Amino acid sequence: MDIPEVRRIIRADLRAGHFPADNPYISVLEDVEHRAEHAQVWVAEAAGTVVAALMLTLRARLGILGRADGTNVDRVHSP
Template structure:
Protein backbone atom coordinates (compact mmCIF):
# COMPACT_ATOMS: atom_id res chain seq x y z
CA UNK A 1 0.00 0.00 0.00
CA UNK A 2 1.18 3.50 -0.83
CA UNK A 3 0.54 6.31 1.65
CA UNK A 4 0.45 9.90 0.39
CA UNK A 5 1.36 12.48 3.04
CA UNK A 6 3.02 15.83 3.59
CA UNK A 7 6.80 15.59 3.74
CA UNK A 8 8.36 16.00 7.16
CA UNK A 9 11.87 17.37 7.84
CA UNK A 10 13.10 13.81 8.39
CA UNK A 11 12.10 13.06 4.76
CA UNK A 12 13.99 15.92 3.13
CA UNK A 13 17.31 14.15 2.52
CA UNK A 14 15.52 11.20 0.91
CA UNK A 15 13.35 13.50 -1.23
CA UNK A 16 16.53 15.29 -2.38
CA UNK A 17 18.19 11.96 -3.25
CA UNK A 18 15.15 10.66 -5.14
CA UNK A 19 14.83 13.96 -7.01
CA UNK A 20 18.52 13.94 -7.98
CA UNK A 21 18.58 10.27 -8.91
CA UNK A 22 15.38 10.36 -10.95
CA UNK A 23 16.36 13.45 -12.96
CA UNK A 24 19.83 12.03 -13.66
CA UNK A 25 18.55 8.52 -14.49
CA UNK A 26 16.08 10.00 -16.97
CA UNK A 27 18.89 11.95 -18.65
CA UNK A 28 17.32 15.34 -17.95
CA UNK A 29 20.67 16.66 -16.71
CA UNK A 30 24.26 15.48 -17.08
CA UNK A 31 25.34 16.38 -13.57
CA UNK A 32 23.95 16.91 -10.09
CA UNK A 33 26.05 20.08 -10.11
CA UNK A 34 23.82 21.79 -12.70
CA UNK A 35 22.36 24.96 -11.10
CA UNK A 36 18.76 23.75 -11.46
CA UNK A 37 19.68 20.37 -10.01
CA UNK A 38 21.29 22.13 -7.05
CA UNK A 39 18.14 24.19 -6.57
CA UNK A 40 15.68 21.29 -6.61
CA UNK A 41 17.76 19.37 -4.09
CA UNK A 42 17.22 22.15 -1.52
CA UNK A 43 14.13 20.45 -0.15
CA UNK A 44 13.98 22.27 3.22
CA UNK A 45 13.95 25.63 1.44
CA UNK A 46 11.32 24.39 -1.03
CA UNK A 47 9.15 23.13 1.84
CA UNK A 48 9.13 26.62 3.35
CA UNK A 49 7.53 27.99 0.16
CA UNK A 50 5.44 25.08 -1.15
CA UNK A 51 3.76 21.84 -0.14
CA UNK A 52 5.87 18.75 -0.74
CA UNK A 53 4.01 15.46 -0.58
CA UNK A 54 5.65 12.06 -0.44
CA UNK A 55 4.63 8.58 -1.45
CA UNK A 56 5.57 6.11 1.25
CA UNK A 57 5.55 2.33 0.83
CA UNK A 58 6.39 -0.05 3.66
CA UNK A 59 7.76 2.86 5.71
CA UNK A 60 10.10 4.07 2.94
CA UNK A 61 9.76 7.27 0.94
CA UNK A 62 9.65 6.20 -2.72
CA UNK A 63 8.41 9.33 -4.46
CA UNK A 64 7.56 12.99 -4.05
CA UNK A 65 5.73 15.86 -5.68
CA UNK A 66 5.53 19.60 -5.04
CA UNK A 67 2.16 21.38 -5.16
CA UNK A 68 1.55 25.08 -5.66
CA UNK A 69 -1.22 27.51 -6.48
CA UNK A 70 -1.20 30.78 -8.40
CA UNK A 71 0.87 33.45 -6.66
CA UNK A 72 2.93 31.02 -4.61
CA UNK A 73 6.71 30.94 -5.12
CA UNK A 74 6.77 27.50 -6.79
CA UNK A 75 3.85 28.16 -9.13
CA UNK A 76 5.23 28.54 -12.65
CA UNK A 77 2.05 28.20 -14.70
CA UNK A 78 -0.90 27.84 -12.31
CA UNK A 79 -4.01 29.79 -13.17
CA UNK A 80 -6.33 30.95 -10.40
CA UNK A 81 -8.44 27.78 -10.61
CA UNK A 82 -5.53 25.30 -10.81
CA UNK A 83 -3.37 23.28 -8.47
CA UNK A 84 0.04 23.00 -10.12
CA UNK A 85 1.98 19.78 -9.80
CA UNK A 86 5.77 20.15 -9.95
CA UNK A 87 8.83 17.93 -9.65
CA UNK A 88 6.99 14.61 -9.52
CA UNK A 89 9.71 12.02 -8.92
CA UNK A 90 9.88 8.31 -8.20
CA UNK A 91 12.96 6.52 -6.92
CA UNK A 92 14.57 4.91 -10.00
CA UNK A 93 14.96 1.68 -8.01
CA UNK A 94 11.17 1.24 -7.93
CA UNK A 95 10.03 2.97 -11.11
CA UNK A 96 7.50 1.22 -13.36
CA UNK A 97 5.69 -0.14 -10.31
CA UNK A 98 2.71 2.22 -10.29
CA UNK A 99 4.06 4.74 -7.80
CA UNK A 100 4.00 7.64 -10.27
CA UNK A 101 0.41 6.88 -11.17
CA UNK A 102 -0.50 6.65 -7.48
CA UNK A 103 1.15 10.01 -6.84
CA UNK A 104 -0.79 11.65 -9.68
CA UNK A 105 -4.04 10.09 -8.42
CA UNK A 106 -3.32 11.44 -4.92
CA UNK A 107 -2.65 14.92 -6.32
CA UNK A 108 -5.98 14.81 -8.16
CA UNK A 109 -7.73 13.76 -4.94
CA UNK A 110 -6.01 16.59 -3.05
CA UNK A 111 -6.99 19.10 -5.72
CA UNK A 112 -10.64 18.03 -5.49
CA UNK A 113 -10.56 18.79 -1.75
CA UNK A 114 -9.47 22.42 -2.27
CA UNK A 115 -11.98 25.25 -2.60
CA UNK A 116 -11.83 27.02 -5.92
CA UNK A 117 -9.61 24.44 -7.62
CA UNK A 118 -11.16 23.23 -10.86
CA UNK A 119 -8.11 21.65 -12.52
CA UNK A 120 -4.61 20.27 -12.05
CA UNK A 121 -1.87 21.64 -14.27
CA UNK A 122 1.73 20.65 -14.81
CA UNK A 123 4.75 21.31 -16.94
CA UNK A 124 6.95 18.57 -18.37
CA UNK A 125 9.96 18.47 -20.65
CA UNK A 126 9.29 18.26 -24.36
CA UNK A 127 11.26 15.01 -24.65
CA UNK A 128 9.97 13.31 -21.48
CA UNK A 129 7.90 10.75 -23.38
CA UNK A 130 7.16 8.40 -20.48
CA UNK A 131 5.84 11.30 -18.41
CA UNK A 132 3.62 12.41 -21.31
CA UNK A 133 2.19 8.89 -21.54
CA UNK A 134 1.44 8.77 -17.81
CA UNK A 135 -0.33 12.12 -17.77
CA UNK A 136 -2.32 11.38 -20.92
CA UNK A 137 -3.37 7.98 -19.56
CA UNK A 138 -4.81 9.76 -16.53
CA UNK A 139 -6.86 12.21 -18.56
CA UNK A 140 -4.55 15.21 -18.79
CA UNK A 141 -4.74 17.10 -22.04
CA UNK A 142 -2.16 19.27 -23.75
CA UNK A 143 -2.50 23.02 -23.50
CA UNK A 144 0.12 23.85 -26.11
CA UNK A 145 -0.69 27.56 -26.15
CA UNK A 146 0.72 27.70 -22.59
CA UNK A 147 4.02 25.91 -23.45
CA UNK A 148 7.05 27.97 -22.47
CA UNK A 149 10.83 27.98 -22.89
CA UNK A 150 13.27 27.45 -20.03
CA UNK A 151 14.84 30.89 -19.62
CA UNK A 152 18.28 31.13 -21.21
CA UNK A 153 17.95 27.83 -23.09
CA UNK A 154 16.40 26.36 -26.21
CA UNK A 155 14.45 23.82 -24.12
CA UNK A 156 10.66 24.00 -24.30
CA UNK A 157 8.32 22.79 -21.58
CA UNK A 158 4.89 21.33 -22.30
CA UNK A 159 1.81 22.24 -20.28
CA UNK A 160 -0.88 19.69 -19.44
CA UNK A 161 -4.18 20.25 -17.62
CA UNK A 162 -6.81 17.97 -16.15
CA UNK A 163 -10.30 19.37 -15.56
CA UNK A 164 -11.70 18.04 -12.29
Protein backbone atom coordinates in the same frame (compact mmCIF):
# COMPACT_ATOMS: atom_id res chain seq x y z
CA MET B 1 8.26 15.25 6.06
CA ASP B 2 11.50 13.39 5.63
CA ILE B 3 13.86 15.85 3.91
CA PRO B 4 16.69 13.32 3.37
CA GLU B 5 14.29 10.90 1.65
CA VAL B 6 12.88 13.62 -0.61
CA ARG B 7 16.43 14.67 -1.48
CA ARG B 8 17.33 11.01 -2.24
CA ILE B 9 14.47 10.79 -4.73
CA ILE B 10 15.36 14.09 -6.39
CA ARG B 11 18.97 13.00 -6.76
CA ALA B 12 17.85 9.69 -8.29
CA ASP B 13 15.93 11.66 -10.92
CA LEU B 14 18.95 13.85 -11.57
CA ARG B 15 21.25 10.84 -11.94
CA ALA B 16 18.78 9.37 -14.42
CA GLY B 17 19.63 12.22 -16.80
CA HIS B 18 16.37 14.15 -16.80
CA PHE B 19 18.42 17.36 -16.68
CA PRO B 20 21.81 18.10 -18.24
CA ALA B 21 24.58 17.86 -15.61
CA ASP B 22 25.52 21.52 -16.10
CA ASN B 23 21.96 22.86 -15.74
CA PRO B 24 22.06 25.61 -13.08
CA TYR B 25 18.56 24.64 -11.91
CA ILE B 26 19.96 21.44 -10.36
CA SER B 27 21.19 23.34 -7.31
CA VAL B 28 17.66 24.74 -6.86
CA LEU B 29 16.12 21.28 -7.10
CA GLU B 30 18.53 19.87 -4.52
CA ASP B 31 17.76 22.63 -1.99
CA VAL B 32 14.82 20.71 -0.55
CA GLU B 33 14.66 22.74 2.65
CA HIS B 34 14.25 26.03 0.78
CA ARG B 35 11.77 24.57 -1.67
CA ALA B 36 9.73 23.12 1.21
CA GLU B 37 9.39 26.63 2.65
CA HIS B 38 7.58 27.68 -0.54
CA ALA B 39 5.72 24.54 -1.59
CA GLN B 40 3.60 21.71 -0.32
CA VAL B 41 5.67 18.53 -0.19
CA TRP B 42 3.87 15.24 -0.56
CA VAL B 43 5.45 11.82 -0.35
CA ALA B 44 4.17 8.38 -1.28
CA GLU B 45 5.20 5.40 0.79
CA ALA B 46 5.23 1.69 0.08
CA ALA B 47 6.04 -0.77 2.85
CA GLY B 48 7.24 2.12 5.03
CA THR B 49 9.68 3.48 2.43
CA VAL B 50 9.31 6.81 0.62
CA VAL B 51 9.04 5.90 -3.06
CA ALA B 52 7.92 9.18 -4.62
CA ALA B 53 7.90 12.88 -3.81
CA LEU B 54 5.85 15.74 -5.16
CA MET B 55 6.38 19.45 -4.55
CA LEU B 56 3.38 21.63 -5.32
CA THR B 57 4.10 25.30 -5.67
CA LEU B 58 0.94 27.26 -5.07
CA ARG B 59 2.06 30.27 -7.07
CA ALA B 60 3.04 28.43 -10.24
CA ARG B 61 0.62 25.54 -9.66
CA LEU B 62 3.19 23.15 -11.07
CA GLY B 63 4.59 20.15 -9.31
CA ILE B 64 7.44 17.85 -10.20
CA LEU B 65 6.90 14.20 -9.41
CA GLY B 66 10.02 12.18 -8.82
CA ARG B 67 10.24 8.45 -8.40
CA ALA B 68 12.81 6.81 -6.19
CA ASP B 69 14.12 4.66 -9.04
CA GLY B 70 14.78 7.74 -11.17
CA THR B 71 13.00 6.27 -14.18
CA ASN B 72 10.57 9.07 -14.81
CA VAL B 73 9.76 12.66 -14.01
CA ASP B 74 6.18 13.69 -14.71
CA ARG B 75 4.97 17.24 -14.69
CA VAL B 76 1.70 17.67 -12.87
CA HIS B 77 -0.43 20.75 -13.58
CA SER B 78 -3.50 21.89 -11.73
CA PRO B 79 -6.17 23.88 -13.55
